[in-house]
Amino acid sequence: MTxxxxxxxxxxxxxxxxxxIFNQLTGLHQHIGNWPGKTVEKAEGTLHFKGYSIDVIxxxxxxSLSTFSLEELxxxxxxxxxxxxxxxxxxxxSLLERNLFFTLQLLELETPMIMALNQMDMxxxxxxxxxxxxxxxxxxxxxxxxxxxxxxxxxxxxxxAIEIIEKRVNMKPLKxxxxxxxxxxxxxxxxxxxxxxxxxxxxxxxxxxxxEDKEVEKEILKINPKxxxxxxxLAREIEEIHGHSCSTVVTSERYEVASKMVREVQEITPxxxxxxxxxxxxxxxxxxxxxxxxxxxxxxxFYAIFTFGDYTSGFLGDSLxxxxxxxxxMFGTGVAGKLVWGGVMEGIIGGVTVALPYILPFYFILxxxxxxxxxxxxxxxxxxxxxKIGLHGKAFIPVMLGFGCNVPGCLGCRIMETERERxxxxxxxxxxxxxxxxxxxxxxxGAFVSIQWALALYIINLLIIFLLGRLAFKALPxxxxxxxxxxxxxxxxxxxxxxxxxxxxxxxxxKMAFPLIIVGxxxxxxxxxxxxxxxxxxxxxxxxxxxxGMPAEYPIGITLIFGVLRKxxxxxxxxxxxxxxxxxxxxxxxxxxxxxxxxxLYIPCIATIAAxxxxxxxxKAWFITVFEIVFAILVGGIAFRLLMLVY
Amino acid sequence: xELRLSDLRNGESGTITSMGxxxxxxRMHGRRSGHGMHRSFYHLHHRDWGFIKRLEDMGLTPGTxxxxxxxxxxxxxxxxxxxxxxxxxxxxMAERIFxxxxx
Numbered sequence: 001m002t003x004x005x006x007x008x009x010x011x012x013x014x015x016x017x018x019x020x021i022f023n024q025l026t027g028l029h030q031h032i033g034n035w036p037g038k039t040v041e042k043a044e045g046t047l048h049f050k051g052y053s054i055d056v057i058x059x060x061x062x063x064s065l066s067t068f069s070l071e072e073l074x075x076x077x078x079x080x081x082x083x084x085x086x087x088x089x090x091x092x093x094s095l096l097e098r099n100l101f102f103t104l105q106l107l108e109l110e111t112p113m114i115m116a117l118n119q120m121d122m123x124x125x126x127x128x129x130x131x132x133x134x135x136x137x138x139x140x141x142x143x144x145x146x147x148x149x150x151x152x153x154x155x156x157x158x159x160x161a162i163e164i165i166e167k168r169v170n171m172k173p174l175k176x177x178x179x180x181x182x183x184x185x186x187x188x189x190x191x192x193x194x195x196x197x198x199x200x201x202x203x204x205x206x207x208x209x210x211x212e213d214k215e216v217e218k219e220i221l222k223i224n225p226k227x228x229x230x231x232x233x234l235a236r237e238i239e240e241i242h243g244h245s246c247s248t249v250v251t252s253e254r255y256e257v258a259s260k261m262v263r264e265v266q267e268i269t270p271x272x273x274x275x276x277x278x279x280x281x282x283x284x285x286x287x288x289x290x291x292x293x294x295x296x297x298x299x300x301x302f303y304a305i306f307t308f309g310d311y312t313s314g315f316l317g318d319s320l321x322x323x324x325x326x327x328x329x330m331f332g333t334g335v336a337g338k339l340v341w342g343g344v345m346e347g348i349i350g351g352v353t354v355a356l357p358y359i360l361p362f363y364f365i366l367x368x369x370x371x372x373x374x375x376x377x378x379x380x381x382x383x384x385x386x387x388k389i390g391l392h393g394k395a396f397i398p399v400m401l402g403f404g405c406n407v408p409g410c411l412g413c414r415i416m417e418t419e420r421e422r423x424x425x426x427x428x429x430x431x432x433x434x435x436x437x438x439x440x441x442x443x444x445x446g447a448f449v450s451i452q453w454a455l456a457l458y459i460i461n462l463l464i465i466f467l468l469g470r471l472a473f474k475a476l477p478x479x480x481x482x483x484x485x486x487x488x489x490x491x492x493x494x495x496x497x498x499x500x501x502x503x504x505x506x507x508x509x510x511k512m513a514f515p516l517i518i519v520g521x522x523x524x525x526x527x528x529x530x531x532x533x534x535x536x537x538x539x540x541x542x543x544x545x546x547x548x549g550m551p552a553e554y555p556i557g558i559t560l561i562f563g564v565l566r567k568x569x570x571x572x573x574x575x576x577x578x579x580x581x582x583x584x585x586x587x588x589x590x591x592x593x594x595x596x597x598x599x600x601l602y603i604p605c606i607a608t609i610a611a612x613x614x615x616x617x618x619x620k621a622w623f624i625t626v627f628e629i630v631f632a633i634l635v636g637g638i639a640f641r642l643l644m645l646v647y
Numbered sequence: 648x649e650l651r652l653s654d655l656r657n658g659e660s661g662t663i664t665s666m667g668x669x670x671x672x673x674r675m676h677g678r679r680s681g682h683g684m685h686r687s688f689y690h691l692h693h694r695d696w697g698f699i700k701r702l703e704d705m706g707l708t709p710g711t712x713x714x715x716x717x718x719x720x721x722x723x724x725x726x727x728x729x730x731x732x733x734x735x736x737x738x739x740m741a742e743r744i745f746x747x748x749x750x
Binding site for chain 2: 063064066067068094095096097098101244247248251252255259285287290376379380381383384387392393481482483484485486487488489
């Protein structure tokens with residue numbers, strides 16, 4: 001740390017306006033990545049204030065510092081090991097009690113801290129009045145009231161931050177006191193812990209051992225197993241006294257401290273009539289009206305995105321293809337020229353015409369809805385249905401995303417709490433027909449067989465998702481998990497934060513998908529240039545022609561392979577290979593249906609595989625990929641034989 | 648009387664007494680009556696520990712008053728109000744939370 005260089009970490013519950021404060025502080029100087037080795041997002045930014053250069057780390061939104069989720073583990077390790085110069089605890093003033101429960105835990109990490117008492121406007125509207133000066137005295141840390149969305153209090157927050165870091169004020173942070181019988185035992189354990197070298201404060205370790213924190217137990221066990229067994233014995237004693245598990249007793253007492261504090265600093269005069277946001281909540285979670293509202297919202301969003309996407313995509317594609325003569329002039333029309341244009345440029349165009357027209361609005365609406373609070377209501381309504389495939393309501397969000405594009409769908413699985421749920425959800429997502437698959441269904445079966453068949457295929461796909469999801473749920477070990485989710489009050493989303501999140505997500509997509517789309521294009525071009533189409537088609541013919549019943553005279557089966565590289569090209573390639581867009585000339589209806597069925601079921605595209613690798617590692621990604629390809633071919637062959645009986 | 652949180656009527660409140668999880672309950676989900684259920688909290692399975700901890704961290708500790716606002720149709724999750732916040736709790740989870748209710 002140089003003299004004027006500080007690190008500040010933002011910590012707080014989810015939905016308290018943390019990312020808004022982060023944006024207010026750091027503006028455009030942001031970097032969003034992952035915590036090393038973890039699929040937990042890490043947002044970092046820098047800010048310059050009064051000659052200081054300050055690094056700001058936005059920790060994930062969490063409710064506790066136990067190890068329920070990866071996010072909690074990452075946060076507490078960061079605070080204890082990396083030791084930021086200051087932690088800003090962001091607190092929702094309209095939900096003080098639960099937020100203070102988290103504050104007390106942060107204080108136990110014995111880190112320099114100040115509090116931003118945020119959403120003061122919201123609290124006021126709910127009739128909540130908080131004596132922040134008294135709260136400051138009780139907590140022993142500076143408390144600054146803020147309204148992040150309007151920037152109120154942010155300047156004061158920074159000034160106070162500097163004051164504390166420079167140690168210009170001396171405050172004595174509160175050490176929350178538990179009951180006597182617990183305090184005695186905390187003292188005994190922390191005496192033992194003090195004798196060993198450990199990254200966390202001794203008192204904190206003692207409390208966590210009493211709470212039966214598995215991670216802390218594991219680490220202390222490596223250093224001195226006797227401490228763990230002593231703590232276990234003491235925890236049993238507390239259980240005997242209270243008749244609840246020790247972890248429950250500690251949590252209850254911590255909440256009691258928070259609750260007492262709230263009674264001292266807070267006054268509530270509830271508004272006379274239920275406010276608008278409450279009425280919207282009641283309506284959107286209503287047992288009858290909730291569902292049609294949801295259906296209409298989701299469908300109109302999809303409709304809007306696809307209409308916008310189709311138009312923009314066409315426009316962008318036409319404009320970019322207009323560059324071809326320039327490229328031909330520069331690189332010629334030989335092998336080099338073909339590779340540069342047909343490989344690299346067409347890859348880029350393919351990426352651009354998907355990313356900008358479809359992914360961008362998708363992310364924007366997603367974050368808009370999330371910030372407003374509607375997504376959690378959808379999860380509430382869909383919980384029961386998602387349980388049928390062993391998932392819970394939250395999983396509906398990534399699955400819904402998957403209908404647009406599987407890549408954000410896979411990345412969106414992070415909202416699930418456990419590794420098992422993430423994997424299950426991702427598996428379901430990869431089976432969902434994305435926009436490109438929908439194009440194949442409509443463009444081939446819808447246009448040349450009948451729209452009823454296209455619809456039937458869609459329904460078959462959903463049934464298969466349901467069946468496979470259930471199977472995977474049964475096959476993967478572990479308990480089915482339940483929904484525990486906060487439904488925060490409806491609010492008007494903060495547009496700047498939503499835009500920024502959209503932009504970072506889009507950038508993430510571009511970084512991951514573009515290189516692969518380009519490589520995919522290059523491979524396709526190379527095969528074409530080297531005249532390998534025919535040999536490959538011949539090698540594949542037992543599968544494509546014999547098993548799937550594709551026409552033998554055209555290398556149609558091969559486009560299925562190319563589809564793995566770039567699915568949106570499947571139809572275009574098919575047209576190029578057979579030399580016509582009137583597919584009815586070269587394929588029978590049965591062949592079209594089988595072709596579509598296979599394209600629909602196997603792994604969407606190489607970018608999706610990359611997303612899976614990133615989230616779950618090579619092994620699981622390959623397993624899903626190979627499984628889906630084999631499964632698609634199997635189903636395709638069976639369908640071919642069945643359909644032959646009908647037609 | 649003591650009931651499961653999932654048995655409360657819409658708008659009804661109760662005070663949490665305990666979170667009941669039985670050992671070896673891994674295959675137990677969906678509807679099942681609580682008779683003969685262990686109320687032992689010792690040596691909780693780690694996953695149970697995690698979810699009970701989560702509920703407690705969200706404010707559902709013994710002695711806390713909790714109100715069931717409504718439940719989603721077809722045995723869907725419950726909307727509950729606790730310590731001023733609004734939570735959605737899956738039915739399976741709500742069946743394991745015991746509350747004292749005045750009826």
